[in-house]
Structure formats: structure tokens, C-alpha cells
Amino acid sequence: MRWQVTFRIYRSKQDGSSPHFDTFNLEVKPDEYVLDAIERIWAEQDRSLVFRHACHHAACGACGMRVNGREKLTCTTQINSITSDGGTVLVEPMRNLPVLSDLVVDMTSFYAGMEEAQFVAIRSAEPMFDYVTKNQAEVIFPANRFENCIECALCYSACPIPATNPDFMGPASLAAIGRMVEEPRCGADPVSLLDMTDHEKGLWRCHSAFECVEVCPADVNPGGMIMMLRRQVIIRRFKQWFGIRS
Amino acid sequence: MATTQVQDRSLRQKSIKRVVSWFDYRRRSLGMVAFILNRLTGIGLIFYLGLHLVVLSLLAKGEMAWDTFLSLMRSPVILAFDILLFAGLLIRGLNGVRVALVDMVFG
Numbered sequence: 001m002r003w004q005v006t007f008r009i010y011r012s013k014q015d016g017s018s019p020h021f022d023t024f025n026l027e028v029k030p031d032e033y034v035l036d037a038i039e040r041i042w043a044e045q046d047r048s049l050v051f052r053h054a055c056h057h058a059a060c061g062a063c064g065m066r067v068n069g070r071e072k073l074t075c076t077t078q079i080n081s082i083t084s085d086g087g088t089v090l091v092e093p094m095r096n097l098p099v100l101s102d103l104v105v106d107m108t109s110f111y112a113g114m115e116e117a118q119f120v121a122i123r124s125a126e127p128m129f130d131y132v133t134k135n136q137a138e139v140i141f142p143a144n145r146f147e148n149c150i151e152c153a154l155c156y157s158a159c160p161i162p163a164t165n166p167d168f169m170g171p172a173s174l175a176a177i178g179r180m181v182e183e184p185r186c187g188a189d190p191v192s193l194l195d196m197t198d199h200e201k202g203l204w205r206c207h208s209a210f211e212c213v214e215v216c217p218a219d220v221n222p223g224g225m226i227m228m229l230r231r232q233v234i235i236r237r238f239k240q241w242f243g244i245r246s
Numbered sequence: 247m248a249t250t251q252v253q254d255r256s257l258r259q260k261s262i263k264r265v266v267s268w269f270d271y272r273r274r275s276l277g278m279v280a281f282i283l284n285r286l287t288g289i290g291l292i293f294y295l296g297l298h299l300v301v302l303s304l305l306a307k308g309e310m311a312w313d314t315f316l317s318l319m320r321s322p323v324i325l326a327f328d329i330l331l332f333a334g335l336l337i338r339g340l341n342g343v344r345v346a347l348v349d350m351v352f353g
Contacts, residue, residue: 069273095267160281163267207284208345210277230349 002027003085007041009049010092012099019099021090022046030080034072034089035063037079038103050102058217061152065103066092071154071215094157096166109166110153113173116196117180148218149175155212155222167201171212171222174203178225181232191236198233284341287334294331 005028012019024041035053042049054060056075063074068082068090083089097105155171162168177197181190197203203226212222239245268285271278304311318324 160268160278163264207281208277208348209275209281211275214275214277227349234350 001030003030003079003087005037005079005083005086006088007037008088008090009038009041009103011049011102012093013101028079030085031078033075034065034067034077034079034082034091035074037089038074038091050100050104052104059150061150064094064152064154064157066090066094066157071095071158073152073154073217076217094153096157096159096162097153105153107153110156110170110172111151113170114151114176116169117173117176149220150218152217154215154217155220158211158215160209160211161205161207165201165205168205169197169202171206171226172220174206174229175220175222175225178229181229190232194229194233194236197229203230203233280341280344283337287338287341290331290334291338294334 005026007024007026008021009024010019011022024045026037026041026045028037033056035056038049038051039053042051051063051065053063053075055062058073058076061073064071065074066072067074067077069092071094074091079089091103093099093103093105097107097110100106149172151172153172155175156162159168159171162170174197177193180188181193184190184193206223206226208223208227210223213224216222269282271282301315304315
């Protein structure tokens with residue numbers, strides 16, 4: 001079975017021309033992925049279309065875009081999950097990051113935030129899951145969650161705060177710091193990590209819209225990590241006020 | 247000079263677009279509704295605070311000015327605005343409770 005689908009794709013070049021949408025009609029398989037369709041548009045209809053992709057299986061985080069207004073990894077978004085035969089698919093670049101060309105945004109500031117978090121993704125030793133007891137598993141499995149982060153920046157795009165506060169640290173870097181506080185590695189100091197987030201451009205700028213949690217393709221739960229950090233900061237302040245040592 | 251003006255206009259347009267993006271609910275989740283209402287009520291309450299101070303300044307103009315103002319305030323339209331103000335305060339206050347609960351208990 002084949003569907004006729006219209007793709008409206010955001011176009012923007014740094015040659016002074018105005019940003020606009022181009023329309024491409026494509027015959028697709030219903031269970032085909034949006035990224036496959038974009039690749040075919042590039043191959044068959046317009047070789048000037050610029051987009052970013054790599055792994056095609058939600059591991060690299062390169063193909064994050066807005067599909068029908070929602071942040072998605074296009075490599076794992078099936079066309080039949082967002083439209084029907086004769087329908088239209090709107091493809092736009094992510095929000096809150098400068099557009100370099102068409103669907104590609106400049107991720108420099110996002111990666112700089114992740115770098116600042118000093119998140120160590122590589123462990124010196126991996127847990128042996130076959131041998132862990134139930135109690136150990138309760139500790140180890142939650143601690144593994146953030147390692148799922150593929151740094152796709154969908155959370156940063158969906159968050160309503162960076163639109164008017166570009167200095168906001170963003171959900172991903174706060175979640176990375178949260179993981180380091182939960183499980184300090186390579187000599188990381190939880191107290192200084194908390195200090196990194198305890199200011200108006202950090203934890204307290206989040207307005208709890210939880211859009212980051214909604215769009216995260218890797219169950220990182222950035223909003224939950226931000227709430228956890230807030231609790232840690234508040235507990236630490238209470239302890240300081242009452243002279244209790246951690 | 248002309249280039250600077252074009253750049254200024256472009257920056258202004260971008261700023262307006264960014265502020266408008268606060269209220270873009272399309273394809274968003276329920277948390278975004280709380281965010282939008284928080285922004286709307288915040289802007290509304292700031293506007294009300296300014297208005298409140300202007301109104302209070304009428305007291306300095308004497309009893310006559312204040313009585314005229316009070317009779318105006320009894321109109322149904324103004325009462326409707328009062329309900330709106332109360333709703334704004336309630337929404338903002340309850341959202342504060344939600345954020346505190348999410349921060350400290352449920353988040």
C-alpha cells in the first residue's frame with residue numbers, strides 16, 4: 001500500500017533570502033519514517049535541501065526536528081503516526097537554536113552547556129546486571145537512566161524558557177548535572193555541582209511546564225531531574241541554616 | 247545607517263516572535279497550559295498594579311473625584327473585570343502551589 005503525502009519543509013539559507021516553506025509531493029509507505037522521506041526528497045527532488053542525520057536508529061540524536069509542530073526524532077517517527085493518505089507533514093527545524101540552513105540548527109551553545117556539566121558518560125566499570133541483588137538493582141537501574149541521553153536537544157527546543165532567556169542552562173545540561181549529583185564520578189563534587197545550578201539562569205528559571213519530559217525520546221526525564229536538584233538545593237540550605245553538617 | 251535600521255527592525259521582530267512563542271499552545275502538553283496561564287496572569291497583574299496606583303492617586307484630588315470614580319466602579323463591566331482579576335489571582339496562586347508540590351513532593 002502506498003500513500004500520497006505532501007511535505008511542507010522549512011527552507012532558510014544564509015544568502016539574504018527570506019525563510020519560507022517548500023512543498024514536495026511524495027509517494028510513501030505508511031510505515032516509512034519521516035527521515036527516509038526527507039532523504040528521498042533530497043535524492044529525487046531537491047539536492048539543495050540541508051538536514052542532519054547519522055545512525056537512523058535513535059542512537060545519535062542528530063535528526064531532531066519539529067514534525068507537525070512537535071519535536072521528534074525523524075528517524076523513529078513513522079509517517080502513519082502523524083498523518084494519513086493525502087495528508088500533509090510539516091517539517092521545521094528545532095526551536096531556540098539558530099538555524100544554519102533549512103532543517104539544521106547550530107548546536108554549539110547546547111553542547112557547550114553539556115560540556116559545562118562535566119558529565120562523564122563513560123564509566124570506569126560497568127555493573128554486572130546478571131549478579132545484582134534486588135536491592136542493588138533498585139540503586140543501579142535508576143542510576144543508569146541519564147546515560148540514555150543522546151544529546152538531541154529536543155528538550156531544549158520544546159522548553160518555553162530559552163525563547164526569551166537564551167542564557168537558561170536548559171533541561172539537558174541540568175539533567176546531566178543531576179545525574180552527576182546522584183552518582184558522582186571521576187572525582188565530581190556534588191556540592192560544587194549544585195552550586196553550578198543554584199542561580200536564576202539555572203534551576204530556578206524552569207517553570208515546570210514539563211515539555212522536556214513530553215518530547216524526550218530516551219526517557220531521561222529532565223524535568224524530574226530538575227525537581228530533584230531543587231530538592232537537594234533546598235535541603236542543603238535548610239541544613240546550612242540549622243548548622244547541620246551533610 | 248540603512249543597514250542598522252534593517253538590523254534593528256529584524257531584532258525587534260525576533261523579540262516579538264519570541265514573546266509570542268510563550269503563548270503558542272499548538273501540539274503542546276498540559277504543563278504548557280499552566281505556563282501560558284502563569285505568563286498571562288503575571289502580565290495582567292503587573293498591569294493591574296499600575297492601574298491600582300493610578301486609581302489611588304485620585305484620593306489626592308479630593309472627595310468629589312473619588313466618589314465619581316466609585317460610582318463608575320459599580321458598573322457591570324467593571325465588576326466583570328473584578329471577577330477576571332480574582333480568577334487571575336487564583337490561577338497564579340494555585341500554579342504556585344502546583345510548582346511547590348511538584349518541586350518538593352511529586353517531581
